[in-house]
Amino acid sequence: MPQTFYQNGLRVPYIAPWTHEIPRVGPLKRHRGRGGEGLGYADENPAADRNSDALWMRVPIAPGRGQARLGSIIRCANGAA
Structure with missing residues (x-):
């Protein structure tokens, strides 16, 4: 609770x-995933920064x-x- x-x-x-x-915005980079090309964090941790291939804000x-x-x-x- x-x-x-x-x-x-x-x-x-x-x-x-x-x-x-x-929100903490880190350096971004071009990202290629299952859905095609998009944005990602330069130091991305896929387990924490993405869900269903969508990039989450770091808050x-x-x-x-x-x-x-x-x-x-x-x-x-x-x-x-």
Whole structure:
């Protein structure tokens, strides 16, 4: 069960991102996969950076760090924190 966080007396939903969860963009390269040619990270780890041949953004998970951005939804809300 994920930890519960509060901000200004309001319970922060688990799917809310935090200001410390800033996407990290690494150097990109041309990538050739099952679906053809596209983009990939220069230091890509296929087990962590791709799902069904789609490139995922690298976003750290930092619940409770910074301010909750209550108007947004994290992209990996179904993943483990």
